[in-house]
Amino acid sequence: MDIEFCKGNESIEIVRDYVHLLGRQSGDCGRQCSLTSGTADACDIWLVFVELLHCKMAVAIAGQEFTTKDAVCFQSSGFLTVGKKSSPAKLVMLTIFMNTCLCSGSPDKLEWFWGARVEMQQAHLEMQEQRTQGTHQNGVVVDCEEHKENVKKASMVNSQPSADESPNLTPVQYDAxxxxxxxxxxxxxxxxxxxLMAESGCRLDHPAAAKFRQHVMNGEWAKAEADLIEISPFLKAPQDVTKMRFLLLEEKFLELAEEHRTVEALNCLRRELSPLGYNTERLHQLASWLMCGGGEELRQSASWSGRGQHSRSHLMEELQAFLPPAIMLPPQRLKTLLDQAIEFQCERCLYHNTSASVQSLPSFTLLTDHVCSKEQFPCETIQTLADHSDEVWFCLFSPDGRTLATGSKDTTIILWDVESESLTVRHKKTLDGHGYGVAYMAWSPDSRWLAACGSDESSEVWIWDAESGDLKVKVNQSPDDSLTCVAFHSCSTKFVTGGTKGQFYQCDIDGNIHDTWEGVRVRALWCKGDGKTVYAAxxxxxxxxYILEDLRDFPVLQEDHAIMSLHVSSxxxxxxxxxxxQGVxxxxxxNKALLRKFQGPTQSLYTIYSCFGGLNEAFVASGSEGA
Structure with missing residues (x-):
């Protein structure tokens, strides 16, 4: 019996050509001529191959199964050692072994020679190309005029000109x-x-990968699956073939289901996807979508855009993740590099304060390095707010950026609506009644609540509904308290407050005090995002x-002089x-490390505040007692 090949006569022809070459090299022209006559079967070809190599090992012929044990024997014989140039003998061994394993449904047997996969595949493709071009191969001329014309058209992108016609490009130039x-x-x-490809001698993608892309984009799923076998030697791991095939068949299934070809979709699920034994949970999801009432319901349930170029392009991006860039370029790779270059230049620009990317072109040029002038930085007054009747002690934008709150010695808070286009504000509401003035404020993370504290003499914290302007609650534990700072937890329903007389409370939004810590004279507060940790200066x-719920505390940082205020990045x-x-x-x-000291701001008599601002909080703004 003959050895079985997954591609039938095509593989026999390939082996016959190799054996023909071996025969010419060894001088055994009589035997090799009989093989090229077309009368020899696969078993004869294999026996001549072994004879020509003077091979004494046991091989699988006459219908015997090619086992893993045989593979180890072949490997130990040295025939499969990979170098710069492998003999045709090695390539024949690899070809027969791969075909036999694939035919027998045992792809796991391929793992032991995975390192030689690329060399074998490249040699295989080169031989096919030589055959289709009608070149003389061991004295036999292969004539295929129609295919030669197709190859000529495809060569504009995929083939390389001769060395004397194409420029000598470095690897970086080739990639560019x-x-x-x-x-x-x-x-x-x-x-x-x-x-460009013809003149440079480059090719955009590997021919096998380019063919695979075309079949995927055309929805030719059977051809795309066949292409997987051809590109499998280039994959990083053998199991990636299964993952890629699953993605292909998943798209095929969805398109069949969308077209109401339920029987075909069910067959795809049962006979093609399920036997892969991969991602069972996803299989159950796919099966449930067969019950969808229509295409719209299916697309919504699967978060899928529907049959067409968009969904197939998305599929191709997922498949490309398994292929090395040398075989197929990642999608929109040059755009990604341009974005990185723009981002790098913006980071180096001292006064840059706006986002920029390739999407912002042509407003952003690549012809010169990006530099913002000092005049482009916001350093001029565009509006003066004069609605307060006394000193303004504190001002703070809401987290959503839509409202500005200003607190004053005149006992009022004014809320201002922010006009995003003109970057100006307009008077919205006035919140009054703060007998000791408004010296400090804090917004809840959801921008709904505004907490206000007075001066050192004040024992109250006021919680306002910023949307309605109504007072939610006043927290007043004792008239002897001095509550001068406040901060909200990330949930927006709890806050902490304290002062320099030793009070430190944790409350809910209704003003109920849940936890206390005695003896801490607090100047500034900030709540960590975990919903329980509080930093107190x-x-x-x-x-x-401090973790008030557990009555635990730990050190964060130590200064040599009094800490007047604290602000933490987002x-x-x-x-x-x-x-x-000492400045800021x-x-x-x-890491609990001091990174930098800003010496410009001065403060001694008054409490001065600082904050992060600008694009990505790359700037620091601070008040000062100086003019």
Missing amino acids: VRLVGQYLLELGLHRSVDL DTHHRIRG DCRLALVNVSN HLWDLD
């Missing part, structure tokens, strides 16, 4: 040409891509962390600490 070609292709400049020139990594007579200090909270 491919990236430019991909970008031109995305712009629809197909002829320009053809000329006290009169001992330090910041400590990512909870950096803290601005205003230190009496920037701390890394994670």
